[in-house]
Amino acid sequence: MEAAVGIESGKDKGSRQRLTVRKVVILAAGRGSRLRERKNELKPMRRVLGLPLLERVVLACKAAGLSDFLVVTGYKPKPMRSFLARLARKRSVDIDVVENPDWEKGNGTSLLACCRKLTEPFVLVMGDHLFEPELLAGLLRVDSEDDSCFLAIDRRTERVFDLRGATKVASRSGCITAIGKDLESYNGIDTGVFLLTPAIFQALAKAQAKGGYGLSDGIAELAAEGRMQAYDIGERFWLDVDTPRSLREAKRHLARQVDKPSEDGFIARYLNRPLSIRLSLLLAHTPVTPNTITLISFTIALLGAWLFTRQGYLPVLFAGVLIQGSSIIDGCDGEIARLKALGSRFGAFFDTLLDRYADLAIATGITYGFWLTHPEFWVWLAGIGALSGFLLTSYAKKEYQLRFQKPPPLSFLPRLAKRDLRLFVIFLGAVVGQPFFAMLGVGVISHLAVFWILVRGRRN
Amino acid sequence: MEAAVGIESGKDKGSRQRLTVRKVVILAAGRGSRLRERKNELKPMRRVLGLPLLERVVLACKAAGLSDFLVVTGYKPKPMRSFLARLARKRSVDIDVVENPDWEKGNGTSLLACCRKLTEPFVLVMGDHLFEPELLAGLLRVDSEDDSCFLAIDRRTERVFDLRGATKVASRSGCITAIGKDLESYNGIDTGVFLLTPAIFQALAKAQAKGGYGLSDGIAELAAEGRMQAYDIGERFWLDVDTPRSLREAKRHLARQVDKPSEDGFIARYLNRPLSIRLSLLLAHTPVTPNTITLISFTIALLGAWLFTRQGYLPVLFAGVLIQGSSIIDGCDGEIARLKALGSRFGAFFDTLLDRYADLAIATGITYGFWLTHPEFWVWLAGIGALSGFLLTSYAKKEYQLRFQKPPPLSFLPRLAKRDLRLFVIFLGAVVGQPFFAMLGVGVISHLAVFWILVRGRRN
Numbered sequence: 001m002e003a004a005v006g007i008e009s010g011k012d013k014g015s016r017q018r019l020t021v022r023k024v025v026i027l028a029a030g031r032g033s034r035l036r037e038r039k040n041e042l043k044p045m046r047r048v049l050g051l052p053l054l055e056r057v058v059l060a061c062k063a064a065g066l067s068d069f070l071v072v073t074g075y076k077p078k079p080m081r082s083f084l085a086r087l088a089r090k091r092s093v094d095i096d097v098v099e100n101p102d103w104e105k106g107n108g109t110s111l112l113a114c115c116r117k118l119t120e121p122f123v124l125v126m127g128d129h130l131f132e133p134e135l136l137a138g139l140l141r142v143d144s145e146d147d148s149c150f151l152a153i154d155r156r157t158e159r160v161f162d163l164r165g166a167t168k169v170a171s172r173s174g175c176i177t178a179i180g181k182d183l184e185s186y187n188g189i190d191t192g193v194f195l196l197t198p199a200i201f202q203a204l205a206k207a208q209a210k211g212g213y214g215l216s217d218g219i220a221e222l223a224a225e226g227r228m229q230a231y232d233i234g235e236r237f238w239l240d241v242d243t244p245r246s247l248r249e250a251k252r253h254l255a256r257q258v259d260k261p262s263e264d265g266f267i268a269r270y271l272n273r274p275l276s277i278r279l280s281l282l283l284a285h286t287p288v289t290p291n292t293i294t295l296i297s298f299t300i301a302l303l304g305a306w307l308f309t310r311q312g313y314l315p316v317l318f319a320g321v322l323i324q325g326s327s328i329i330d331g332c333d334g335e336i337a338r339l340k341a342l343g344s345r346f347g348a349f350f351d352t353l354l355d356r357y358a359d360l361a362i363a364t365g366i367t368y369g370f371w372l373t374h375p376e377f378w379v380w381l382a383g384i385g386a387l388s389g390f391l392l393t394s395y396a397k398k399e400y401q402l403r404f405q406k407p408p409p410l411s412f413l414p415r416l417a418k419r420d421l422r423l424f425v426i427f428l429g430a431v432v433g434q435p436f437f438a439m440l441g442v443g444v445i446s447h448l449a450v451f452w453i454l455v456r457g458r459r460n
Numbered sequence: 461m462e463a464a465v466g467i468e469s470g471k472d473k474g475s476r477q478r479l480t481v482r483k484v485v486i487l488a489a490g491r492g493s494r495l496r497e498r499k500n501e502l503k504p505m506r507r508v509l510g511l512p513l514l515e516r517v518v519l520a521c522k523a524a525g526l527s528d529f530l531v532v533t534g535y536k537p538k539p540m541r542s543f544l545a546r547l548a549r550k551r552s553v554d555i556d557v558v559e560n561p562d563w564e565k566g567n568g569t570s571l572l573a574c575c576r577k578l579t580e581p582f583v584l585v586m587g588d589h590l591f592e593p594e595l596l597a598g599l600l601r602v603d604s605e606d607d608s609c610f611l612a613i614d615r616r617t618e619r620v621f622d623l624r625g626a627t628k629v630a631s632r633s634g635c636i637t638a639i640g641k642d643l644e645s646y647n648g649i650d651t652g653v654f655l656l657t658p659a660i661f662q663a664l665a666k667a668q669a670k671g672g673y674g675l676s677d678g679i680a681e682l683a684a685e686g687r688m689q690a691y692d693i694g695e696r697f698w699l700d701v702d703t704p705r706s707l708r709e710a711k712r713h714l715a716r717q718v719d720k721p722s723e724d725g726f727i728a729r730y731l732n733r734p735l736s737i738r739l740s741l742l743l744a745h746t747p748v749t750p751n752t753i754t755l756i757s758f759t760i761a762l763l764g765a766w767l768f769t770r771q772g773y774l775p776v777l778f779a780g781v782l783i784q785g786s787s788i789i790d791g792c793d794g795e796i797a798r799l800k801a802l803g804s805r806f807g808a809f810f811d812t813l814l815d816r817y818a819d820l821a822i823a824t825g826i827t828y829g830f831w832l833t834h835p836e837f838w839v840w841l842a843g844i845g846a847l848s849g850f851l852l853t854s855y856a857k858k859e860y861q862l863r864f865q866k867p868p869p870l871s872f873l874p875r876l877a878k879r880d881l882r883l884f885v886i887f888l889g890a891v892v893g894q895p896f897f898a899m900l901g902v903g904v905i906s907h908l909a910v911f912w913i914l915v916r917g918r919r920n
Contacts, residue, residue: 345863345864345917345920346863346917346918346920348863349859349860349863349864349914349917350914350917350918352859353852353855353856353859353910353914356852356855357852360844360848360852364841364844367840368837368841371837371840377828377831380827380831380840380843381824381828383840383844384820384824384843384844384847387844387848388820388847388851391848391851391852391855392813392816392817392820392851394855395813395816395851395854395855395858396813398855398858398859398862399809399812399813399858400809401862402858402861402862403805403806403808403809404805404809450813454809454810454813457805457806457809457810458806458810460805460806
């Protein structure tokens, strides 16, 4: 039997790890009575920001390079089976289902039910434990020379969520010495993520013979033989979602992941993003897709552009509000994509292209509106100057990235020329009744940013 | 001594070839009397389309991954030395110079003069033989298991330029059996590109003892020992530039390399490119740089844009001629860059950015010119529609390439929306006195091309 393990990404080829871990076992047989069951929604199907818990577990494994699953069901196996079939199709993964009629005895019986299907090292995770992909990827990189099994443990015992319900682990120099919920002395917490060899099945059988039907009982047997090692997850995130409180904590964690401050401009970071994330957390519960949000944001921008051509303060003010609103909603498509793992390259492409057309419409609307009261040709020339600045900063950035294989440094001037600030300044201009001159201002800044990007290119 | 060889590019790491070939010896000691000497211009300095022969040899070696040179001089060593020092700085290569006082005896003495400096396998090329980099790169990939030496030979004996002056080679199953200018029976031509081991020095000394001072005499000695192998260059280009006729042939070959038909649109391919190449071949002899040409083309386009705002048929016709001229000259920067190995990523970046600003100026000029006689707001709206189409097709292509890591397929519609056709249609419009409507036509096509690129993105 192969003891060496490695991730399947293909990137690690050539290292001394061998590619033998392919299967992930997910235990999803229990009832989860602590988390109030909803009508027709079993615990693994319980949605966290729009995605079932089990789907998030599958996605984390997939992100770590594994896409071959064995899910053990027990409680209400029928709805679980159809749920899993849909999930496999939706996320393009293989899901094999094993039913465990003895699930009520303990979760050790659930793993033991898979013993015929597993002849190589495999990963074991819980259907209700969230974890970040890098936690599993790190575990898959451990370099084992014998047939040791590994349990990913969290050393931050004092900061673990719901310490009372957690399974404690004691280990010495990497070897697990004891495991259990009521351990007095421990230095780690069981995260529910394992890297096991089929040796676990013998250990489980041995434990059952002594009357221990829990997974921990089997692990304890392996530990007693000195074959159970601890893998320290460091600062990585995991969470056992089995109470309403931990469900809220899971949402908080996911919401924090959605931000992407490094790419954001000033306004996006401090104004748009906080608002759009709140909106996205609400939208996550609906079936609305990122591309639909892109279209909604675009439509609102077009409406704003049209309103800019109406005379009077109120329409212009409302137009400003609309385009600032469109700018905020424009953040939601990416956020929903990240929250629900619905991102696609086309989605990002579609979004960026529509942004350019929205900018074009807004600039044209503002120029036309101003020209109605100032019918002189320079108005059009200035408008063309501004809108070409908007389009060309975006163009220059893409071109720079293609030529130099890296984005242009996002320093002060390019940040000033980003779309968030552009639309916000126009919004402010609308508030004071001068959207045209506000637009000209950001137009000038945009051309300066193009020049700056050109100069940076020269230095490369 | 290491017999295995490989190129230094680093890409071949992990293959079984070892990286031992680092040095290139260039023989440049002779007088080259067949090629009429010009004032202060020795044969290796003789310019072929603006670059000295020897510089082209150095560039070919550099492109094949070698940048450590040993140049043997003989005739007029002083001007050669300063020429080589300038060349080393200009092209960022190492050039060591060995003077051979005995150069008039034969070119075998020139190679022998390097014997102290060469303890590993090395490449030997002639200072007056042009060859394409892939010829040398292929030779460097040969997988030698013993300490054989290799001569790159051309099997196309009937098509070799100047067969009378060429050195003939006879070989049997890869082993060279005879070499010489007056060989009766031969099946290959000596291209002047060698992969040698220091064993050649003993062979040269042996030949000299018998009164043979040519390089071929040394090679013949190695061949007699069965240690000289032939490397078939296949269809690759090489040329011994030692007569005015071969100099013209070299220019013809380089001119053919300059084309890049795969990326060109219809007009570029059949109209602009043939004209711009002729212009580039003239410009190659001047010190004008690609970036200067970019600026000249841009200035001409701006002039055309301004002329479009003048009234009357003649200014508009002249404007059309100017922008079509600018479109032709716009091809020269890249051509000169390729002809003289002056290409830079910044140059390409600068060129593309200025093209966008030129398009902007042209579209604005045409719109303003038309508005002067048709002072209605829709003229400006239509003009903005057209110019945004020009900018956005370029943008959509870059964005597509960044998102999908490949350029969008260059099928009919995107080809129609390329700059060459755009400017040509506007030129035709100017000829018939209707540049504005011509521009609107290509503007519509441009937006259709954006839509098409979006649809292609969806399919990915």
